[in-house]
Amino acid sequence: MKILIVGNGARESAIAMKLKSDKRISKMYFAQGNATTDSIGQNVYEDSVEGLRDFAIKERIDLTIVGPEAPLVAGIVDEFKAHNLKIFGPRKRTAELEGSKAFSKKFMQTHNIKTAKAVVFDAYQEAIDYVRTQPFPLVIKASGLAGGKGVVIADDLAEAESTIHQFMIERIYGDAGIQLVIEEYLRGFEASIIAFSNGEKLFPCIPVKDYKKAGTGDTGPNTGGMGSVAPSPEFTEEHHRDFEENILKPTLEGLHAYNIRFKGFIFFGLMITENGTYLLEYNMRLGDPETQSIMALLENNLFDVITDCLAGNDIELKFSDKKAVCLVMCSGGYPRQIETGFEIRNIDKVHESQVLFAGARMKGDKVVTSGGRVLSLVATGDTFEEARKKVYEDARTIHFDYETYREDIGKF
Structure with missing residues (x-):
């Protein structure tokens, strides 16, 4: 079997590491890829849907797995299926549940899925007028794809007005911010549940705790994620029952009502409050x-x-x-201005954790930084303390210029 994995993050590295020992797989290709995937298979540098389609036909790829959201929203699954290529992921129409927060919020409201109250805005002045009447904090979201960064919790009117201006007028995330979702702020803790879909049913994985803020103690700007732990220590059986009854079940009913029967992943971003489990967002991938x-x-x-x-x-x-426990090591300045091209040293001295590269590539016989989130260190243990001790010992071993990471991943 030949496998094509689309994406260049630590997520794709984790998928590759999980698959690499399967003797049925003769070769793995990675669209863009990174330093980890370069050592497991072959990185290829096609990035368009059409280019990937042609590559899959030429190399007779038996299965394609899509990591990031952009190719899904661009319709890669539709294109591959039109050419009888086997691919795991949702079609373009279904991927809109992630690609458009306005569409997904309407879906939630239509199908009585437990979620925060929200209003969608297409006009700048209407959004400004609305926030002037609301209590704070408020959550302001760019409707389109913004690489996990298009969400701001505005603590006051000045921040809300500035955010709306940046999104809709300055367009700091391009067209992603020309439509906004403004919703009530829910106080609690977040959890992530990813489910496999076989077209008819959803099969959830264990809940995960994700650390979105850049700084230790949940400070600084939102990022694509600074670490994670599984299973989420805060997420109880009662929370899970609430999730199944008020989110998972009506989501599946809503998908069937729209005649959506996709085979791929669906991600539930959850907020658990004193009033139970709420759905914040869908992602249609891992x-x-x-x-x-x-x-x-x-x-x-x-x-x-x-x-x-x-x-x-x-x-x-x-x-x-x-x-x-997964700890993400980043380039200094992430998620804002960063510099890249720095050698990552002492990788061979890591013994306790699995190193999964993301923003890192081979340059000759060296590995150098090439993005904001450089690598993930992952370890397991009988306790979170045992697992986190392993990743932090290895994080202190690895070095690259201006490296940064949170000090509190997995600390409870």
Whole structure:
């Protein structure tokens, strides 16, 4: 079997590491890829839907797995299926549940999915007038894709007006911010649940805790994720029952009502408050850095699970009872201005953790930084303290210029 994995993050590295020992897989290709995938298979530098389609036809790819959201929203699954290429992920129409926060909020409201109250705005002045009448804090979201960064919790009117101006007028995220979702602020803790879909049913993984803020103690700007732990220590059986009854079940009913029967992943971004579990957002793919922790604990053969889902079969997911901690090491200044091209040293001295590169590439015989989130360190243990001790010992071993990471991942 030949496998093509689309994406260049630590998420794709985690998928590759999970698949690499499967003897049925003769070769893995990675669209863009990184320093980890370069050592496992072959990185290719096509990035358009058409280019990837042509590559898959030429190389007779048996299965494509899509990591990031942009190719899904661009319709890669539709294009591959039109050419009888096997691919795991939702079609373009379904990917709009992530690609348009306005569409997904309407979907939630239509199908009585437990979510925060929200209003969608297409006009700048109407959005400004609205926030002038609301209590704070307020959550302001760019409707389109903004790389996980188009969400601001505005603590006061000045911040709200500035954010709306940046999104809609200055267009700091391009067209992603010309439509906004402004919603009530929910106080509580977040959790992520990723589910496999076989076209008819959803099969959820264990809940994960993600750390979105750049700084230790949940300070600084939102990022694409600074670390994760699994299973989420705060997420109880009661929370899970609430999720299943008020989010998972009506989501599936809503998908069927829209005649959507996709085979791929669906990510539920949750907020757990004193009034129960609420849905913040859908992603229509694996999360990053949640995937790194999930794959460390998944006991199933990943290729079998995906193959069964594509065949429409039911699956039974099994996870280790250990704890997993993922720590993300970043370029200094992330998620804002960064410099890249710095050698990553002492990789060979890491012994306790799995190193999953993201914003890192090979340059000769060296690995150098090439992005904001440079690498993930993942370890497991009988306790979170045991697992986090491993990743932080290895983080102190690895060095590259201007490196930064949070000091509190997995600390409870």
